[in-house]
Amino acid sequence: MSKESNSVQEQLDLKQNIISESWKIIIKEGWQALSIRKIAEGIGFSVPVIYKHFENKEAILAHFSKEGFAILAEKIEQSISGITPGAMRLRAIRDSYWAFASEHTAHYRIMFGLGIPACEAINSNTEMRATSDLIYAAITDLLIENQHTTDEAYLKLKTFWSILHGFIAIELLAKNSITHPPAATINDAIEGFIYTLIHKK
Incomplete structure (x- = not known):
């Protein structure tokens, strides 16, 4: 149970990291410059990880x-x-x-x-x-x-x-x-x- 809870919390934290990194890109470069690749590079994860939380860039926007x-x-x-x-x-x-x-x-x-x-x-x-x-x-x-x-x-x-x-x-x-x-x-x-x-x- 504890392991599962930690996993859920880790996923929630990861989703928040994606949102935070996306906002940094938007503030620095504008919302048109946002891309899944940039977000993945910013948080140090692979692109498929982002897609587990957001279907595409439009979903983040x-x-x-x-x-x-x-x-x-x-x-x-x-x-x-x-x-x-x-x-x-x-x-x-x-x-x-x-x-x-x-x-x-x-x-x-x-x-x-x-x-x-x-x-x-x-x-x-x-x-x-x-x-x-x-x-x-x-x-x-x-x-x-x-x-x-x-x-x-x-x-x-x-x-x-x-x-x-x-x-x-x-x-x-x-x-x-x-x-x-x-x-x-x-x-x-x-x-x-x-x-x-x-x-x-």
């Missing part, structure tokens, strides 16, 4: 993506705690989302390496869905507060997310980092978005 969305959802939830009005929640979400991208840029690059996730991807990922649900709830409440239907709430969710991601992508392209606090341009864009929801433009 998916681990960090889920981790990032979990952090993002937690930050958003904390930022809107105790805030009822939808407009104020959307502003808080804007600020916490931007702060996340600034503080966890490596995670953000992995999470959105292929752009805004499709609805199918969001629905199949618990951590991603948590972020989506928080934004959707704020948009829905703002519409209801102003006596509008919520028929286009999902469309507005995608618009809101696209605005946030678009400005962050521009920052990354221009500076390779995210300034903090949010730029005046994104504040202006979100205020315009909120205005359209209130007045149903």
